[in-house]
Amino acid sequence: MNNQINPHQWVEEHADYLYTYTIARINDEEQAKDLVQETFLAALEKVDKFEGKSSERTWLTAILRNKIVDVYRKKSSGLVNTDVNKAEQEQADFFNEDDGHWNSERAPQQFGIDNHDPIINKEFNQIMQQCMQKLPALWMSVFTMKHMDDETTDIICAELKLTASNFWVIIHRTKLNLRACLQKNWI
Template identity: 40%
Template sequence: MEFESWVDEYSNLLFRYTLTRVSGRENAEDLVQETFIAAWRNRHNFREEVSIKNWLFTILKSRIIDHYRKCARKPDLKHAELKDQYFNESGHWAESAMPEPWNKSTDEALETAEFMSVLKACKDKLKETQNAVFTMKHLDGMETDEICKELEITSSNYWVLMHRAKLQLRECLEKNWFGILK
């Protein structure tokens, strides 16, 4: 199969997959482009017994993990601000940030394409490492120790990132989805 036909056949599929795992179209486009460049450079290593699609996805997943690792090394300066916004000195919910109960239509909402669109927009607002941790755990079904190993982070850092991601997703969903259902 010619390389150009690989790009034609698989670029949209790879892009859609990547878009659900990283923040921003530009990042997704770059990662897919890097995948095809790596495939081109290593085409002599391609084994016929593996499908081209699986080979490209293996390369892409490696690129996404590298992207997550690079983002994990960037310092997060907003921790104190986030803590003050949601919790009081004793570690309990701040009165103004107390979670609101979600109504009974929540289960139905989770299955709609519109909700998934809002969730995607909320996920895209997360810091890249928070998005990575959340996506790897809840979309890819990876175990915590596996995520820590892939991202080269400690388990305590993992839990902090997951906690912040869930807080920010909750706030965004309450504002942009559940708030409009009331």
């Protein structure tokens, strides 16, 4: 049986879900609301193309997802990325130039994470989120697509217009900063 579509029930049935989905990927309430609204309006225009192969919710989410990726693209293509420069600066002294080893002052040390039972707790969430918010928009986009949506490397590169080597550099740099930030701020 084909799935049905009923715009009269959209807000009631899907708005909270779509909003939660968006907030998790774009941490900005106003922008998230706009995206949910735009998604419904864009969907209305394509209602006749809905073939009922997927559920209404899956179909709406796919439209929303594309809009979120648009936002990622726009955010990360802005001028010369000063936020990327800043983030790269942060890790400029992580490794010694002369011997290639970790700078002893910046080197990973054991901290709370090592014997932390990976059960979600409030404090961890807060520190993690603070540290993620310091990431440049482009790095955050790559990180979210990889870890939240488990997208393939090829898809991420195509959608954010990255080369594969660019992608790997970002993956590496993101984690260097994130780990350092966690070590610094762990309670």
